[in-house]
Amino acid sequence: MPKNKLQRFAELRTFQNVHEFLFDERDHNFKLKGKWSNGYFKDEKPIVLELGCGKGEYSIGLAEKYPNKNFIGIDIKGARIWRGSKTAQEKNLNNVAFLRTQIEYIEKCFAKDEISEIWITFPDPQPNKEKKRLTHLIFLNRYKNVLKPNGIIHLKTDSAELFEFTLETLEENKLTKIYSSADLYSESDFGDNWAEATELKTHYEKLFTAKGKKITYLKFKL
Ligand SMILES: C[S@@+](CC[C@H](N)C(=O)[O-])C[C@H]1O[C@@H](n2cnc3c(N)ncnc32)[C@H](O)[C@@H]1O
Numbered sequence: 001m002p003k004n005k006l007q008r009f010a011e012l013r014t015f016q017n018v019h020e021f022l023f024d025e026r027d028h029n030f031k032l033k034g035k036w037s038n039g040y041f042k043d044e045k046p047i048v049l050e051l052g053c054g055k056g057e058y059s060i061g062l063a064e065k066y067p068n069k070n071f072i073g074i075d076i077k078g079a080r081i082w083r084g085s086k087t088a089q090e091k092n093l094n095n096v097a098f099l100r101t102q103i104e105y106i107e108k109c110f111a112k113d114e115i116s117e118i119w120i121t122f123p124d125p126q127p128n129k130e131k132k133r134l135t136h137l138i139f140l141n142r143y144k145n146v147l148k149p150n151g152i153i154h155l156k157t158d159s160a161e162l163f164e165f166t167l168e169t170l171e172e173n174k175l176t177k178i179y180s181s182a183d184l185y186s187e188s189d190f191g192d193n194w195a196e197a198t199e200l201k202t203h204y205e206k207l208f209t210a211k212g213k214k215i216t217y218l219k220f221k222l
Pocket residue numbers: 051052053054055074075076077080101102103104121122123124202203204205
């Protein structure tokens with residue numbers, strides 16, 4: 001590993017706004033499970049997750065826009081979390097934190113009803129591994145165990161295949177679709193759901209839209 005990366009990994013462990021829950025801890029629950037409000041944020045604001053947050057630009061953007069909510073960006077890549085954490089510190093944002101873990105461990109990290117909303121932003125579409133897709137029923141059932149009743153899930157992706165797969169999963173399991181668009185930026189219906197989905201772009205979304213790729217969006221409940 002390059003020296004710079006090693007230094008960043010060591011530094012990451014000293015950052016107050018970064019938490020880790022890694023493979024060797026999987027037999028236990030994370031110490032903040034059920035305690036994120038009182039034990040970390042020290043308030044009762046609703047908690048919103050971004051799954052696969054990368055360098056955290058979207059979580060940070062949402063945290064700036066919505067000071068009345070708390071945000072947690074989750075990703076397994078330490079170097080990316082390092083960047084997000086640094087930016088949040090530079091901006092003095094106390095309503096955003098980062099969790100370095102596998103999304104597969106979400107129920108080990110959060111208690112029932114602890115989460116109000118989930119954003120899944122540009123996840124790997126996993127073309128050959130359906131069960132690894134972050135909107136596979138296996139994952140939706142995990143989210144159900146941490147989301148409040150009526151908690152919202154948003155999916156933004158450039159993958160038409162993942163978008164269609166998720167729509168089918170919702171239909172097959174009689175889950176509630178609130179809004180969907182197969183081409184978000186070509187819509188002519190500028191309702192509240194559209195506005196919510198377009199007010200901020202993630203890092204990958206900026207790259208994909210610059211290349212003229214269609215962005216799909218799906219908002220649903222479990
Ligand atoms: C394509 S990037 C998208 C980053 C960001 N959401 C954006 O839109 O700019 C996908 C991110 O998801 C993370 N990721 C993918 N699968 C994961 C998993 N099972 N657990 C944790 N992180 C995961 C990757 O490390 C990567 O940073």
